[in-house]
Amino acid sequence: MQLYNTLTKKLEEFTPQSPEQVSLYTCGPTVYDYPQIGNWIAYVRWDTLQRVLKENGYKINWVMNITDVGHLVSDADEGEDKLEKGARREGKTAWQIAKFYTEDFEKGLKELNIEQPTHLEPATRHIQAQIDLVKALQEKGYTYAIDDGVYFDTSKVNDYGKLARLNLDSLKEGARVEANPQKRQPSDFALWKFTPEGVKRDMEWDSPWGKGFPGWHIECSAIAMEFLGDTLDIHAGGIDHIPVHHTNEIAQSEAATGKPFAKYWLHGSFLNIDGSKISKSLGNSITLQDIIRQGFSPLDLRMLYLQSHYRTHSNFTLGGLKAAQQRRLGLQAFADLRYQLKDGGSVQAADFDQVRQVVLEELSDDLHTPQALAALSDLQNGADTGLIDPSAAESFVDFLKFLDRVLGLNLLESEDITDEQKRLIKDREQARANRDFASSDKLRDKLENQNLTVRDTPMGSIWQRAS
C-alpha cells in the first residue's frame, strides 16, 4: 500500500513494524455536542483506511480516544473546557454531557457503518496514564509550572514543529497578544491544568501538582502509547490538528520515550457546506440526524464522503447528497441483480475478478476512493444492459462481499423480493405479451406502490428498488 505521509510530505510505501499487525491511532470526538457532517467525514475516512488495510491482509489494532475532558474552547489552553460549556448550556453535569454525547457518537458510528475501533477510550478513564506521562516528562526536565498549570517547554525539543514545519523563532515573533504571559514560549502547552482557586469542577482529579485535569494533547499520547506501544504505525486526524495538537503529541511523546511517536501521519482535509466553512455561528452546522430527517440514509452520506479523496477539500450541497443517493441506489440495484441472473447474460465471472483488482489497487494507492467508485461504473453499466450470467453467481457474490468490506455500503443486506411480487412481475410480462397494456400498466403501478420499478430487457423484466 502507498500512503501520503505528512511527516515526510511524500507518498510512501507502507511497511508496518510488525508484518501482521498494524497499530493505528485516530483522534476521536470531543463529546460536548452533536458532531456535524464535517466531523463525520473524518471518521468515515479512517474507517475506510482500516478497511483497506485489512483487505491487504493486515490485522488492525485501532485505537480512538473520546475527548471527555480538557479540550478548551481555544486550542491555546485558554477558555472554558468544552464539556463544562456543554454542561452549562444544557443544565447538566459534565459527566452527563459526556455520557449522552458518547452514546450519540456510538449510535452515529453504527448508522454510518463505521466499524467499531478495537479500543474506543474516554480520556477520563485514563487519568493515571496521563499523570504518569507528565511525571516522566517532569523527571526529564521538560516541564515547568505556572499559576494555572504544568506546561511543556517546547524550547527543550530540537525538532519541535517538524510535522507542520513550524519555525519557533517566527512563532515567537509572530505571536499576537500572548494569551498567558507566564508561558515561556507561545508554543508551550498545558500538560496539567489546575482547578482555579475557589472553583469546584465536575471533573477534577488529585495529582502530584494539585487538583486539576489533564491538557487536551496529553490524552492522545497517553492512550495511544498505553494500547499501541511507544511507536505507532499510523496516526491520523484532520489537517487542523497539524500545527498544534499533533505537533504537541509528537513533542511530548518523543520527549518521554526518545523514540519516534508514529511512522506515518495521515491528515484529512476539510468538508465545507455550500462552499463555506462549517461553523455554529454561520448556522450551517448540519448533523447526521438532520440528514436522516430529510429522508436520506446515512449511507447516502457515506457515499458522498467516498466520492472525494481524503486529501482534497470537499463540498457538501443538498444536490450533491441527492446525486450521491442516486449513485448508491444505482450500486444497490446492481447488487440486487444477484437475485435476477439471466441465462446468456454478458457479464462473466472474470469481469468481477478484474474489476475487483482495479478497485483494490486504487484504494491501496493512498485511498483513491473516487477512482475506486469510478472503476465500478463500466461493470455496472455492462450488467445493467447485458445482465449477469448464472455461471458468474459465485464470483458476483464474492465481489459484493469485497465491496461491502472496503466501502461499507451494505450492498448485501438487501433481500430478494417476495413471491407475491415475483408473481406480479410475471403477470405483467404476460399482459405485455398479450398486448394488454391496460393490465400491464396497472401491475406496474401496483409494483411502484411497493417501491419497485420494473424495466424490460430482451431477457425479461428487471426490478429495482426506488429507495
Ligand code: AMP
Ligand atoms: P472535535 O470533535 O471538535 O475534536 O473534532 C473532531 C474531528 O473532526 C477533528 O479531527 C477535526 O479534524 C474534524 N473536523 C472538524 N470539522 C471538520 C470539517 N469541516 N471537515 C473535516 N473534518 C473536520
Ligand code: ZN
Ligand atoms: Zn489527538
